[in-house]
Every structure is written in C-alpha cells, then in structure tokens.
Amino acid sequence: MSVLKRKEIPVALFAVFGLTVLFAYFSGVKELESISSSLITWPVTLAMFAIILGIAGFVGYHARIVSKRLGGWPYSLEALLAFVITLAAGFVFKPLYDYIVTNIVVTLTVAVTCFVAFYNYTLFFRATRVRTVWVAILIVVSIMFILWMVPVGAMIFGPGFTAVVDWIYAYPNAGGMKALLIVVAVGIILLFIRGCLGYEKSQIGGE
Amino acid sequence: MTLDRLIFLGLIVVLAIPFVHVLGIPIPISPETRKYHQAIIGLPKGCNVLWVTDIDFTLWVEIQGGEIATMKMLFKLMKERQIHLVWTTTGGDTGLPDGRILIHRMIDEYLRPGGFLEGLKYGEDYVLLGWLPGWETSLRGLVTDIHKLAPTDDFGTPIDQIPLMKGIHSGKDFALLGYSSYYVDQYMRQWSDQKVPIIADLSASAVSFAKPWFAKGFVSAYLGGAAACAEIEQLSGYPGPAAAAMDAQILGHIAAVVVLVVPNLYWLTIGRKRGK
Amino acid sequence: MAELEVFTGLLTSSLILMIWSVLYKENRFFRFAEHLSLGSFLGYTVYMALDTMYNKTLVPLVMTGGWSNILVTVFGIMLWLRLVPELRWISRWPLAVLAGISMGVGTRGALSAQLIGQTAMEVIVPGDVMASIGNIVLAIFTIGTIVYFIYTREQRGPQKWLSQIGRLALMVTFGTVMGTFLMGNLAYPIGQIPQLVTWPGYLMSAVAVVLIAIDVFRTQQEKA
Numbered sequence: 001m002s003v004l005k006r007k008e009i010p011v012a013l014f015a016v017f018g019l020t021v022l023f024a025y026f027s028g029v030k031e032l033e034s035i036s037s038s039l040i041t042w043p044v045t046l047a048m049f050a051i052i053l054g055i056a057g058f059v060g061y062h063a064r065i066v067s068k069r070l071g072g073w074p075y076s077l078e079a080l081l082a083f084v085i086t087l088a089a090g091f092v093f094k095p096l097y098d099y100i101v102t103n104i105v106v107t108l109t110v111a112v113t114c115f116v117a118f119y120n121y122t123l124f125f126r127a128t129r130v131r132t133v134w135v136a137i138l139i140v141v142s143i144m145f146i147l148w149m150v151p152v153g154a155m156i157f158g159p160g161f162t163a164v165v166d167w168i169y170a171y172p173n174a175g176g177m178k179a180l181l182i183v184v185a186v187g188i189i190l191l192f193i194r195g196c197l198g199y200e201k202s203q204i205g206g207e
Numbered sequence: 208m209t210l211d212r213l214i215f216l217g218l219i220v221v222l223a224i225p226f227v228h229v230l231g232i233p234i235p236i237s238p239e240t241r242k243y244h245q246a247i248i249g250l251p252k253g254c255n256v257l258w259v260t261d262i263d264f265t266l267w268v269e270i271q272g273g274e275i276a277t278m279k280m281l282f283k284l285m286k287e288r289q290i291h292l293v294w295t296t297t298g299g300d301t302g303l304p305d306g307r308i309l310i311h312r313m314i315d316e317y318l319r320p321g322g323f324l325e326g327l328k329y330g331e332d333y334v335l336l337g338w339l340p341g342w343e344t345s346l347r348g349l350v351t352d353i354h355k356l357a358p359t360d361d362f363g364t365p366i367d368q369i370p371l372m373k374g375i376h377s378g379k380d381f382a383l384l385g386y387s388s389y390y391v392d393q394y395m396r397q398w399s400d401q402k403v404p405i406i407a408d409l410s411a412s413a414v415s416f417a418k419p420w421f422a423k424g425f426v427s428a429y430l431g432g433a434a435a436c437a438e439i440e441q442l443s444g445y446p447g448p449a450a451a452a453m454d455a456q457i458l459g460h461i462a463a464v465v466v467l468v469v470p471n472l473y474w475l476t477i478g479r480k481r482g483k
Numbered sequence: 484m485a486e487l488e489v490f491t492g493l494l495t496s497s498l499i500l501m502i503w504s505v506l507y508k509e510n511r512f513f514r515f516a517e518h519l520s521l522g523s524f525l526g527y528t529v530y531m532a533l534d535t536m537y538n539k540t541l542v543p544l545v546m547t548g549g550w551s552n553i554l555v556t557v558f559g560i561m562l563w564l565r566l567v568p569e570l571r572w573i574s575r576w577p578l579a580v581l582a583g584i585s586m587g588v589g590t591r592g593a594l595s596a597q598l599i600g601q602t603a604m605e606v607i608v609p610g611d612v613m614a615s616i617g618n619i620v621l622a623i624f625t626i627g628t629i630v631y632f633i634y635t636r637e638q639r640g641p642q643k644w645l646s647q648i649g650r651l652a653l654m655v656t657f658g659t660v661m662g663t664f665l666m667g668n669l670a671y672p673i674g675q676i677p678q679l680v681t682w683p684g685y686l687m688s689a690v691a692v693v694l695i696a697i698d699v700f701r702t703q704q705e706k707a
Binding site: 212215218219222223226227265266268269270303304307308337338339340341343344347355357358359361362363365389392393395396397399400410411412414415416419423425431432433434452455456459460463 | 506507527528531532535537538539542543546547551584585588589591592593595596597600601604656659660663664665666667668669670671672673674675676677679680681
Binding site: 004005007009010011013014015016017018019020021022025026038039040041042043044045046048049050051052053055056058072075076078079080081082083084085086087089090091097100101103104105107108109110111112113114115116117118120134135137138139140141142143144145146148149150167168169170171172173174175176177178179180181182183184185186188189191192195 | 491494495498499502503506514515516517518519520521522523524525526527528529530532533534535536539540551555556558559560562563565566572575576577578579580581582583584585586587588589590591593594595597598601602604617618620621622623624625626627628629632649650651652653654655656657658659661662663664665666668669671672674675
C-alpha cells in the first residue's frame with residue numbers, strides 16, 4: 001500500500017498521459033490518435049467532478065462557521081441558503097431558477113466586476129507618474145490607444161492620427177507581442193518537461 | 208481616500224450622462240469590422256460553421272452586440288444559403304457554464320422573437336452541443352473528433368441520432384471556425400493547424416494580443432471590443448445594445464485621458480517642485 | 484406582468500447599489516449582497532454541472548460503456564476521495580491525469596502554432612516598400628524583446644543595445660494593452676448604469692444618495 005502512496009506515481013501518470021497526447025499529433029499513428037482523441041474528452045468529465053468537490057469545501061467551511069456561531073455567521077447562513085434555494089429551484093421549479101440566474105446571479109457577478117473599471121481610474125490617477133522616459137513612452141502610447149479605440153482620436157487629431165496608431169499597432173506592438181508569444185511558448189514547453197521529470201508538482205496537488 | 212470616492216462618483220456621473228441625454232456620436236466602420244462582416248456573408252452555400260461562445264456574464268456585457276449581430280447574420284444565412292451551425296461553449300478559462308445560459312438567452316430573447324428561427328429545424332439546420340468544460344482540450348476535441356467529445360447534444364440526444372452531425376466529425380468538415388472570448392492564443396494553438404478560416408468576437412483587452420495572429424493569417428478577421436460590436440451592428444443592419452453604449456464609452460475614454468494627463472501635468476510642473 | 488417588471492427593476496438596482504456601496508465604505512449591505520452572490524452563483528454552477536454530468540457522462544456510460552467512459556468515471560470518483568483525509572493521496576492520480584492531458588494539448592499547440600508559427604515570418608514584401616520597412620521594424624523589435632529576456636549572461640555591447648530596443652518594444656506593447664483594456668473594463672459599469680438611471684431603478688439610486696448623505700453628515704458631526 002505504501003508503494004501506491006509514492007509521489008513518483010502521479011508524476012509518471014502526468015508524463016504518460018501528457019506524452020501520449022503530444023506524440024499522437026506528431027507520430028501519425030492512427031491507434032495513438034484514437035487513444036489521444038478519447039483522452040482529450042476526459043477533462044470535460046473530470047471538470048464536473050472537480051466542481052462538485054469544490055462545493056463540498058464551500059459547504060463544509062460555511063457550515064462550520066454557522067454551527068459554531070463564529071464571526072459573520074449570519075452571512076454564512078445566507079450564503080448556504082442562497083446555494084440550497086438556487087440548486088433546489090433548478091430541479092424543482094425551473095422558472096424560479098431562471099429568474100434567480102438572470103436577475104440575481106448575472107447582476108451581482110457584473111456588479112462585482114465593475115470594480116475593475118473604478119480601480120482602473122484610481123490606478124491612472126495615483127500610479128502613473130512620468131518619472132522616466134520609459135514610463136513616458138508607456139503613458140503616451142496608452143493615451144494614443146485610448147483615443148484610438150473610440151472615434152474621438154480621429155475627430156480631434158484627424159485621419160493621420162488613426163494611420164499613425166494603426167502603424168504602431170501593426171508593427172512595434174506586434175513585434176513585442178510576437179516576442180512574448182515565443183517566450184511564453186518556450187515557457188510552456190519547459191514547464192511540461194519539468195512536470196514530466198518531476199521537478200514541478202504543484203499541478204498534481206503536491207508541494 | 209476622499210479623492211478616490213470623488214473619482215468613483217465622477218465616473219458614474221460621466222457614464223450616466225448619455226443614458227439620460229443621448230449624444231449620438233457617429234461611429235465610423237473600421238476595415239477590420241468590414242473583413243469580419245465579409246467573412247460571414249461570403250460563406251459558401253450549404254457549408255458548416257462552428258461557433259464557440261466562450262463568454263461569461265461579464266464579457267457578455269461588453270460584446271453582446273457583436274455576438275447577437277453575428278448570430279442574426281448566421282441564422283439569416285441558414286435560410287438563404289442553407290448553411291449549418293454547430294454552437295457550443297467550452298467555458299473559457301473559468302470553465303463555467305455561463306456560455307450555455309447565454310446561448311439559450313440569445314435564442315429566446317433575440318433570435319426567436321425576431322423570426323430568425325422560422326422555417327429552420329433543430330438537428331438539421333443547427334445543433335447546440337451544450338457546455339463542454341476543458342477549454343483547450345475541448346477546443347482540440349471539437350476539431351479532432353467531435354463525436355467523442357460531445358456524445359450527446361445540449362438536450363441529451365445522442366449525437367449519432369442528429370441528422371446534421373452525421374456529416375460532421377472534425378475541423379475539416381467546417382468552412383468557418385468562430386468564437387467569442389477574452390483570449391486568442393489558446394484558440395490559435397488548437398485550431399490554427401486546421402487550415403480553416405477563423406473569426407473571433409473578442410474583448411477589447413484581447414485586441415493587442417490578436418495582432419500577431421492576424422498578421423500571420425491565423426485569424427482571418429476579428430471584432431475588438433464594444434466599439435467594433437457597435438460597428439458590426441450598423442454594418443449588418445441589426446442595431447442593438449452596443450451602439451447604445453458607445454456614447455458612454457466615448458465619454459469614459461475622454462475621462463480616462465483627463466485622469467492620466469492632468470495629474471502628470473501637475474506633477475511635472477508644480478508637484479515635483481514641492482516634492483510630491 | 485408589469486408588477487413583476489417593477490419588482491425586478493427595483494431588485495436589480497438595489498443589488499447593484501449594495502455591491503457598489505463598498506466604494507463608499509465597507510457596510511452590511513455589501514456583505515449581504517456579497518454572500519448572496521457567492522451562494523446563488525455556486526448553486527447555479529452546481530446545477531449546471533450535475534445536469535451536464537448526467538447528459539454527457541452518465542447517459543453515455545450506461546448506453547455505450549467503453550473503456551474511456553468507465554476509466555474517466557473511476558478517476559472522477561477517485562477525485563472525491565480528497566475529502567477523506569486518510570485517502571487524500573488517491574486524489575493526486577486523477578489530478579495528475581487531468582494536468583498531463585491538459586499540458587500535453589497545450590504544449591502541442593505552443594510548439595506548432597506559437598513557437599514555430601510565430602518565429603517564421605516574411606520580412607521583404609515584393610512591391611510594397613512600406614510593408615517591408617514595417618516588417619523590418621517588427622523583426623528588430625521581436626528579436627530585441629527576446630534578447631531582453633536573456634538573463635544568463637551579462638548584457639553588453641550589441642546585446643545591450645538590442646535589449647534596449649526590446650525594452651522600448653515592451654513599453655509600446657504594455658501601453659497598447661493598458662489603452663485597449665480600458666474599453667473592456669468600462670463596459671461593465673456601462674452595462675449596469677442604465678438600470679440605475681431609468682425607471683424604476685432611479686428610486687433606489689435616490690435612496691442610496693440619501694443614505695450616503697446622512698452618513699456623510701453624521702461623520703462630519705462626529706468629527707466636529
């Protein structure tokens with residue numbers, strides 16, 4: 001039994017399944033491609049098992065707070081009730097479920113995400129000071145693209161503004177982006193190799 | 208802290224102005240949007256299209272105009288040119304099922320009331336495959352072996368029993384691959400080897416990342432953000448939510464430039480001397 | 484139903500204002516809305532997961548079986564053993580399988596489309612001088628940015644100049660990202676604000692303004 005607990009087994013599983021999928025594409029062996037196309041469907045199922053596992057953690061955490069009357073327990077009770085009512089509505093009374101999703105889930109999700117916009121402006125106000133030439137370039141380019149994304153830039157500065165920004169978008173920006181894509185690709189390949197050799201264990205639940 | 212609150216309040220007021228008094232600032236159509244429009248209306252008769260709606264509720268707020276206009280164009284082409292649509296979601300980076308809800312919402316709130324479904328038959332003209340979480344693995348499965356990835360459609364019908372899916376097995380059976388998402392790289396990684404035109408309805412945040420792929424021809428055309436969505440609404444003849452929001456976008460962008468420029472001007476002139 | 488529409492309008496606008504109230508300061512309305520959001524969102528997600536699991540896993544497993552369906556269901560159940568402390572080690576196996584498959588798929592794409600696909604480029608465009616000049620700029624910026632990320636040797640001479648070009652390219656790229664991100668971020672409040680300034684949402688907005696005004700006045704009084 002202690003053999004099965006060894007950390008090398010998850011590493012080996014990672015390598016076997018990963019390399020099977022990788023080599024199936026380059027090998028051209030039909031049987032390997034068939035196995036690979038079956039394996040590719042597994043994350044669909046495993047993701048759903050993982051979601052349900054995550055819910056157990058949520059319920060356990062908030063149930064503990066409610067049962068022991070820890071700080072903020074009424075809010076934990078509220079979260080658990082909202083969870084149970086929404087889930088039950090999905091199975092028992094679909095119109096209520098649809099109403100909850102459309103008017104509560106969607107509204108609250110978007111409302112929370114709005115903070116990104118608000119803090120974007122405070123970031124602009126507080127954190128963007130032109131202290132060096134490099135920061136000046138960054139801010140000038142960002143202002144140009146802010147005006148480029150809406151018709152305002154062309155209205156204020158004329159069609160030449162759009163042509164200049166289009167050129168910056170197509171060449172200098174694309175150059176930097178292309179390099180980042182190449183560097184990221186090298187990083188992904190190295191991460192995969194490190195995972196296969198056992199140097200990276202974070203993705204398999206280890207330290 | 209008070210200054211931050213004033214910024215928040217100021218932003219809310221600035222963005223609210225166009226909804227109280229419409230400004231009606233005209234929106235010119237960009238060449239990229241024209242390419243996107245052409246990629247759809249130029250589809251050959253009888254072809255198959257795959258569309259992946261990988262948007263969550265927050266991205267829906269930004270690009271719903273483009274998504275709805277695209278679907279209206281595709282469903283109109285279904286009647287005129289007998290094209291077929293396979294429509295699904297992989298959940299994107301979050302893996303969440305928001306896309307599935309939004310697909311049904313588009314059908315129930317926009318396509319059906321607008322008469323776009325009249326004369327069309329589910330299973331023969333279009334198929335919904337539902338939520339296929341897994342992102343890149345699901346994207347790969349859609350173009351390698353769609354029957355293995357999605358054994359049933361969104362309603363539980365075995366895929367082998369659906370007439371449309373009998374002739375669709377992999378990427379080479381599609382004339383166009385399309386998607387809506389925050390991202391570009393992941394879709395290019397999994398679809399670029401199919402040698403099939405790819406179009407994308409993207410968030411504005413993906414615009415800078417899309418250029419290297421567009422320049423290489425991996426992406427044939429894309430919509431970049433709410434402004435492009437307003438343009439496609441205009442171009443396609445289906446005005447919608449994106450156009451209505453453009454006035455607020457324009458004012459918000461002007462406010463951003465003010466917030467960037469004014470403190471820096473102050474800092475470069477008076478503030479630096481005072482050591483602030 | 485007109486009454487339901489009015490109720491829905493009041494409900495959504497009050498939820499938005501409860502969430503946004505934290506921009507003023509932390510308060511009980513925000514915490515109520517925050518936990519409501521958490522609970523209802525998870526309820527919706529679990530329902531969808533169970534529904535999809537039934538359609539796409541259980542039905543095919545029962546109808547057709549197959550080694551793939553059986554094996555993935557076994558791995559899925561092993562994943563749930565993470566909840567049992569003594570058997571937690573078993574859940575590493577399906578995690579490793581999931582990570583391996585996902586990384587294999589990603590690495591294949593990164594190798595072919597990203598690394599090879601992006602490295603190859605046409606620089607000189609016959610008959611188009613401007614495009615050729617642009618492509619030369621693009622190539623120099625790409626090489627400069629890659630050189631910028633070389634940390635294994637000290638940057639001197641031509642390498643240093645190339646990496647400075649790379650730094651310039653990165654500033655332009657990040658400036659582009661910063662500028663283009665704004666539209667996406669602005670779309671979220673733009674999508675919500677109409678509900679606060681039109682009927683019946685502006686009633687809740689008025690209530691919110693009054694409440695904040697009372698709190699500001701009270702805070703001023705306490706300070707005085």
